[in-house]
Amino acid sequence: MPAVSESPPARHSELRHDWSRAQVRALFDLPFPELLHRAASVHRVHFDPAQVQVSTLLSVKTGGCPEDCGYCPQAARYHTGVEASKLMSTEAVLEKARQAKAAGASRFCMGAAWRSPKDRDIPKVAMMIAEVKALGLETCATLGMLSGDQAKALKSAGLDYYNHNLDTAPEFYNQVIHTREMQDRLDTLGHVRDVGMKTCCGGIVGMGESREQRAGLLQALANLPAHPDSVPINRLVQVEGTPLAGTEPLDPFEFVRTVAVARLLMPQSMVRLSAGRESMSDELQALCFLAGANSIFYGEKLLTTGNPDTERDMALFARLGLRPMQLVEQSLQAGGTTVHADILEDTGTDAAPRSCAVLRDDRAAVSSAQA
Numbered sequence: 001m002p003a004v005s006e007s008p009p010a011r012h013s014e015l016r017h018d019w020s021r022a023q024v025r026a027l028f029d030l031p032f033p034e035l036l037h038r039a040a041s042v043h044r045v046h047f048d049p050a051q052v053q054v055s056t057l058l059s060v061k062t063g064g065c066p067e068d069c070g071y072c073p074q075a076a077r078y079h080t081g082v083e084a085s086k087l088m089s090t091e092a093v094l095e096k097a098r099q100a101k102a103a104g105a106s107r108f109c110m111g112a113a114w115r116s117p118k119d120r121d122i123p124k125v126a127m128m129i130a131e132v133k134a135l136g137l138e139t140c141a142t143l144g145m146l147s148g149d150q151a152k153a154l155k156s157a158g159l160d161y162y163n164h165n166l167d168t169a170p171e172f173y174n175q176v177i178h179t180r181e182m183q184d185r186l187d188t189l190g191h192v193r194d195v196g197m198k199t200c201c202g203g204i205v206g207m208g209e210s211r212e213q214r215a216g217l218l219q220a221l222a223n224l225p226a227h228p229d230s231v232p233i234n235r236l237v238q239v240e241g242t243p244l245a246g247t248e249p250l251d252p253f254e255f256v257r258t259v260a261v262a263r264l265l266m267p268q269s270m271v272r273l274s275a276g277r278e279s280m281s282d283e284l285q286a287l288c289f290l291a292g293a294n295s296i297f298y299g300e301k302l303l304t305t306g307n308p309d310t311e312r313d314m315a316l317f318a319r320l321g322l323r324p325m326q327l328v329e330q331s332l333q334a335g336g337t338t339v340h341a342d343i344l345e346d347t348g349t350d351a352a353p354r355s356c357a358v359l360r361d362d363r364a365a366v367s368s369a370q371a
């Protein structure tokens with residue numbers, strides 16, 4: 001059996017940022033029941049395994065992106081049928097935010113298909129953030145690369161979280177994206193951390209990468225200066241017209257392994273099932289929860305009462321005895337290192353799903369989730 005630590009860490013044990021590739025790969029290579037046992041054990045040290053956070057996203061500016069991310073239907077260069085739209089008005093965003101709040105959301109996430117915001121966009125986005133915040137919601141955004149000054153301006157406007165994914169392993173990156181470098185992403189994450197915003201950062205699997213490269217993605221995430229507060233694990237949604245359409249689908253058990261290793265490497269982070277979840281069976285999702293996933297991504301469902309997809313999710317929660325979390329922001333001290341985590345309070349089984357709002361154009365929501 002591969003030589004990895006046998007015992008789960010204590011609650012306030014030091015979080016590691018020095019994982020070697022061999023150590024991460026050894027976790028991936030564990031027998032499946034052993035890996036799940038370890039991940040589930042670590043999950044229980046830090047979280048109530050019966051609670052699952054529900055996150056959603058509103059696309060405030062869809063399509064027309066100049067980047068060439070090989071999975072993304074919002075890239076202008078691919079013919080995917082996604083129409084480019086302008087930045088939504090603040091009032092239109094606020095209307096969605098009010099609906100989200102009425103549906104029980106505590107956080108509202110806004111995504112824009114930009115390489116990076118132009119400086120002239122920042123005041124508009126800052127106003128949206130400030131107004132959404134004034135409704136009493138937490139705020140989250142994914143807008144592409146940020147400069148230090150842009151990060152500062154968004155933080156001043158009241159932005160709590162910033163999503164920016166690494167996408168894949170450093171050595172596989174250039175097979176997926178050519179219009180910006182991994183270092184650009186790391187720089188943006190650095191700017192976000194520097195101004196005190198929390199990070200949401202993960203990647204996509206099933207893009208044709210090897211297990212070694214999946215290990216490389218998780219190694220890169222875990223070895224960031226601070227573990228991301230949320231780690232979205234996306235399973236590629238293949239969209240006709242994108243370069244990655246037709247990729248050999250990932251073995252579902254390999255997806256579960258990825259979730260489990262993410263949980264082991266980043267024990268206090270929210271591990272989120274994001275894009276690709278809708279095509280997963282209930283059984284696969286249940287295995288992911290067992291492996292330490294404790295957050296799910298919704299499409300526009302939260303804004304649509306009686307939505308059959310929402311009902312399917314809530315029925316799955318009921319069948320598995322899971323409860324939606326209410327989001328309570330809290331910082332944890334871990335071995336002298338401050339990490340920010342979504343620690344969620346149990347509000348009972350009648351609580352509505354908590355968190356953001358959404359957009360249910362699948363292609364835009366999927367790419368925003370994957371971005």
Ligand code: SF4
Nearest residue numbers: 065067069072113371
């Ligand atoms: S993932 Fe984001 S940056 Fe890449 S093409 Fe899509 S919208 Fe643009």
